[in-house]
Amino acid sequence: MLYCxxxxxxxxxxxxxxxxxxxxxxxxxxxxxxxxxGPEMWETYKHKRTKHKKKE
Incomplete structure (x- = not known):
């Protein structure tokens, strides 16, 4: 039993x-x-965000 x-x-x-x-x-x-x-994506993401803000 114990072995099982x-x-x-x-x-x-x-x-x-x-x-x-x-x-x-x-x-x-x-x-x-x-x-x-990560770092590259973060840079491009920040870049896109600033681009959008400039457009507005």
């Missing part, structure tokens, strides 16, 4: 860690993309 429970727990933990690792990897990739693309 331990096995179940291990399987659950493996599934959880797999999902957690997947989420962690996704967050890392998104963070990296933002770190690289």
């Amino acid at each position: 429970y331990k096995q179940k727990g291990a399987v659950m933990f493996a599934e959880m860690s797999k999902e957690a690792f997947l989420v962690f990897g996704l967050v890392c990739v998104i963070g990296l993309i933002f770190a690289v693309v």
